[in-house]
Structures are given as C-alpha cells and as structure tokens.
Amino acid sequence: MSGARLQHFGWFLARGFGPHGWGHPYLDWDWDWTRPDLYQQSARELEQAGFDFVLIEDAPSLGSPQTIDLRVRHAFGGPKHDPLLLAPYLFQATRALGVIPTVNPAAYLPYTAARQFATLQHLSGDRLGLNVVTDTASARHFGDAPQLGHDAAYDRAEEWLAGIRALWRSWDEGALVRDAASGVYVDGSRLHATAHRGDYFAFDGPLNAVPFTAGEPVIASPGGSGRGLGFAGANSDIQLALAPLHEKSVREYRAKIHAAAIERGRRPEDIKILFAIQPVIVASPEEADRVVAASLAPSDATLRLIAQRQSSDLETDLTALDLDAPLDAGIFGDHVSHGSIRRLTGDRDVATTPLRVHLTALARLGRLSDRSGFVGTAEEFADLIEELGEWGNDGVLLWGDLHPVTIHRTLDELVPVLRRRGILRRELLGDGLHANLRAF
Known part of the structure; x- marks a missing residue:
C-alpha cells in the first residue's frame, strides 16, 4: 500500500470504571478494579505506545427498575465508579497522555462543572478532555423534572456547554496580572458577570478559577443521529464515529461532520x-481463519449472552423475547441512543427480521483481509489503517477494557508494525491534548 500517513490513536475504555476482568480468565491476575493501579499501568502503556488519549465510558445510572438486574448480574452495565475522579490518578501516572472522562450535563450544574473541569485542566498540564453524552435515563437521579427526549437532551447539552465556556471566558485577556511589584494579582475590572438565564439553567459568573494558558479542555462526543452530528459540528474537537469501514460510508460520514x-x-x-474499532489481533492468517469459522454458527446460549449485553446497553430486556420473532421497534424508549439501536439492527428491516438474525450478526466475526470484520494479524490491521488514511481519515479509537492483559494482547505486535509503516507516532508532545491533536 502507498500513502501511509500519521493517524491519531485513542483507547476507548468501553465498559467504564467498573469490574475489569470479571467474566474473563485474567480475573486471576488479582487486580482490584476499585484501586487506581490497574488503570495507571495501562495508561503508562498507552502513552508509551504513542496514543493521544484514553476515553472512559460512563453511565451514572444502574438503569430503570425493570432492567437493573440485567445490568448488574454480569457487570455489563454496572457497577461503575466516577471516571472524572479516576482522571487525576491517570494524570499523575503519565506525562502527556490525554484523559477524557464521560460527563453527563444532567449530573453537573454548569458553574460547578466549569470550576471542576478548569481545576483538572490546570492540574493535568492541559490534558483533560470531556466526552459529553446525553443519557437521559439517568435523569431521575438528579431531580424530579420529566425525562427529556432525544433531541431536547442535545438542546440542554448545547446550553450547558455554552454556559461552561462562557464561564471559562469570563476573565478577559489581561485579567490575571500577577505583578509582584505592584502587589496586584488580578484586575477585577476585567472580570464580567456572565449572567445566564436559559431554558434549562440559570447561573451567574465570573468563574472562581484562573484562565487557561494552552486552551480549554478538549470536547469529544459520540452520536450518529442528525442532532448528534449537529452537536459535534458545533462543539466537538473529537468525534467518536461508528460507521461501516468502507470508503463510501467513511467519506459520507466525514462529509456530514464537516458540513455541520x-x-x-x-x-x-x-x-x-476517529472511527471506533474493536480488533482481534492474532498471530497468523490461519489462526484468524479458525477464530472466524468458530463464530459463524453461534449457539442459543451465546445468543442469550449477547442479548444480555445488548439489554444493558439498550435499557431494554431482550432476554425475554422470542429469538425467532421480529423485534417490535416500539419497545425502545425515546431516551435510547439511536446509535445503540443501529448496532443491534444494522441495515436490516426490523419489522420482518427475527431477533435471532440480529444477535447472530453481532456474534459473527469477520476477517480483516477481506474487510468483512476485524480479526487478523497486526500487518492486516495496519493495511486497514493505511486504507482509512488514504480516504482522509484522522484516526482510530480502539475499543476494549483497560486491563493490562487486554492492552498487551492488542498492542504488543501492533505498535511496532504501525510505527514501521509511519502510521503511529513514537512520542507525544508535552504541551497538552490540544497540541497533540493539532500536530497533524
């Protein structure tokens, strides 16, 4: 292949700050998921690998009363601790790696959020990012206001983020004087009130935190709906993309974000x-063929396990449904992510396709070599990344837990191959997350 170009790489801690290792043989490495050591070791490995950032998924809720057991029984959807409070431990363990915890506008009043995020941005050396999500199912934990619909949740998120940015900017240039000779630390005349009265929030400034020297925290967002893409176009520095990885789809997705x-x-x-990919890196093409072949005819037990995982993500109990009957699209509440529904149903006709077909499609793996999936060797994965680069892609978000075993299984052979091809940088800059993202 030709045209190799540097790509940005991030790691998506897809199950959040939760019971890492549970349900896997590597549980017996005896890492304690409630302690920072596991995450610090993995963060150091990612930094050495040249990754720009680690992004930590989160959902503050255990779900609706009807689905709590589905979420916690096998630890698919909980328990989870707060990733914002894990971030300082990861900053302490690394020098240049960005850390992007997930935050929900429903959980943080704008003034409190602006002050806490500003504090972390300063403490980290400008390495903080915020993955802004619009999970509305958690609303009952933060007050008695009615749950918002999908688009209204994005409206609230836009107001929330605009308010936070207004607070961050409530110190005009030159307000921070720090002149020892005159004894003046701050020129109060250069601070302004930032009075905000909106549809969802009301607060006043100025913010009791000093301004940034190397930019505001990086904003990341997921979302595949029209409203989600619009939010990204208006606000985000990083868009987490889920789309089929063929040229037409990638170019169309990028065009939508750019147009927004x-x-x-x-x-x-x-x-x-950054397109999210969960690769299965194996030692040889023959091993890849064996792994794929073993996935083609999943048992009912395997399908039920996948249904449990999907039930957690979709806040909808799929385990009680008939595998051989079509889904009723009405079972999904308005709050359920459109992207999560599409991950289950793909492009198939929901009204006529049995649930078994949807779950089987998720169980089946494909080969990197023919672009039917993501099982393959490090060289084959590097071929895919080069191809994405030829289509103008910015980078890749590798998807998995943050257990050191997972990090090494994925990256031990992959990092040298990517570097030799000129796809993965060897060293991060030391000037913050924005600087690393803008380096190429």
Missing part, C-alpha cells in the same frame, strides 16, 4: 474524526 462544522462557522479540520 461549516454550518456553525467552524473549519472541518477543527474536528478530529
């Missing part, structure tokens, strides 16, 4: 688009 950015007065290059 231009519509909101931004440049397309202001947003780094």
Whole structure:
C-alpha cells in the first residue's frame, strides 16, 4: 500500500470504571478494579505506545427498575465508579497522555462543572478532555423534572456547554496580572458577570478559577443521529464515529461532520474524526481463519449472552423475547441512543427480521483481509489503517477494557508494525491534548 500517513490513536475504555476482568480468565491476575493501579499501568502503556488519549465510558445510572438486574448480574452495565475522579490518578501516572472522562450535563450544574473541569485542566498540564453524552435515563437521579427526549437532551447539552465556556471566558485577556511589584494579582475590572438565564439553567459568573494558558479542555462526543452530528459540528474537537469501514460510508460520514462544522462557522479540520474499532489481533492468517469459522454458527446460549449485553446497553430486556420473532421497534424508549439501536439492527428491516438474525450478526466475526470484520494479524490491521488514511481519515479509537492483559494482547505486535509503516507516532508532545491533536 502507498500513502501511509500519521493517524491519531485513542483507547476507548468501553465498559467504564467498573469490574475489569470479571467474566474473563485474567480475573486471576488479582487486580482490584476499585484501586487506581490497574488503570495507571495501562495508561503508562498507552502513552508509551504513542496514543493521544484514553476515553472512559460512563453511565451514572444502574438503569430503570425493570432492567437493573440485567445490568448488574454480569457487570455489563454496572457497577461503575466516577471516571472524572479516576482522571487525576491517570494524570499523575503519565506525562502527556490525554484523559477524557464521560460527563453527563444532567449530573453537573454548569458553574460547578466549569470550576471542576478548569481545576483538572490546570492540574493535568492541559490534558483533560470531556466526552459529553446525553443519557437521559439517568435523569431521575438528579431531580424530579420529566425525562427529556432525544433531541431536547442535545438542546440542554448545547446550553450547558455554552454556559461552561462562557464561564471559562469570563476573565478577559489581561485579567490575571500577577505583578509582584505592584502587589496586584488580578484586575477585577476585567472580570464580567456572565449572567445566564436559559431554558434549562440559570447561573451567574465570573468563574472562581484562573484562565487557561494552552486552551480549554478538549470536547469529544459520540452520536450518529442528525442532532448528534449537529452537536459535534458545533462543539466537538473529537468525534467518536461508528460507521461501516468502507470508503463510501467513511467519506459520507466525514462529509456530514464537516458540513455541520461549516454550518456553525467552524473549519472541518477543527474536528478530529476517529472511527471506533474493536480488533482481534492474532498471530497468523490461519489462526484468524479458525477464530472466524468458530463464530459463524453461534449457539442459543451465546445468543442469550449477547442479548444480555445488548439489554444493558439498550435499557431494554431482550432476554425475554422470542429469538425467532421480529423485534417490535416500539419497545425502545425515546431516551435510547439511536446509535445503540443501529448496532443491534444494522441495515436490516426490523419489522420482518427475527431477533435471532440480529444477535447472530453481532456474534459473527469477520476477517480483516477481506474487510468483512476485524480479526487478523497486526500487518492486516495496519493495511486497514493505511486504507482509512488514504480516504482522509484522522484516526482510530480502539475499543476494549483497560486491563493490562487486554492492552498487551492488542498492542504488543501492533505498535511496532504501525510505527514501521509511519502510521503511529513514537512520542507525544508535552504541551497538552490540544497540541497533540493539532500536530497533524
């Protein structure tokens, strides 16, 4: 292949700050998931590998009363501790790696959020990012207001983020004087009130935190709906992309994000688009063929296990449904992520396709070599990344837990191959997450 170019790499801690190792043989490595050591070791490995950041999924809720047991019985959806409070431990263990915890606008009042995030940005040396999600199922934990619908949740998130940014910018240039000769630390005349009265929030400034020297925290967002793409175009520095990885789909997805950015007065290059991939890296093409062949005819027990996982993500009990009957699309509440539903149903007709077919499609693996899936050797995976680069792609978000065993299984052979091909950088800059994202 030709045209190799540097790509940005992130690691998506897909199950959040939860029971790592549970349900896997490597549980007997005896890492304690409630302690920082496991995450610190993995963060150091990612930094050495040249990854830009680790992004930590989160859901503050255990779900609805009807689905709590589904989420916790096998630890698919909980328990989870707060990733924002894990971030300082990861910053302490690394020098340049960005850390992007997931935050929910429903859980943080704008003034409190602006102050806490500013504090972490300073403490980390400008390495904080925020993955802004619009999970509305958690609303009952934060007050008695009615749960918002999908688009209204994005409206609230936009107001929340705009308010936080207004607070961050409530110190004009030159406000922070720090002149020992005169004894003046701050020029109070250069602070402004930032009075906000909106549809969802009301607060006043200025913010009781000093301004940034190397930019505000990086904003990341997921989302595949029209409203989600619009939010990304207006607000995000990183877009987490889920789309089929063929040229037409990748180019169309990127075009939508770029169009949304231009519509909101931004440049397309202001947003780094990283496609999420969960590769299975194996030692040889023959092993890859064996792994794929073993997945083609999943048992009912395997399908039930996948249904449990999907039930957790979708806040909808799929385990009680008839495997051989079509899904009723009405079972999904308005709060359920459109992207999560699409991961289950793909492009299949929901009204006529049995649940078994959807679950079997998730169980089946494909080969990297023919682009039917993500099982293959490090060289084959590098071929895919080069191909994405030829289509103008910005980077890749590798998807998995943050257990050291997973990190090594995925990266031990992959990192040398990517570096030899000129796809993966050898060293991060030391000037913060924005600087690393803008380096190429």
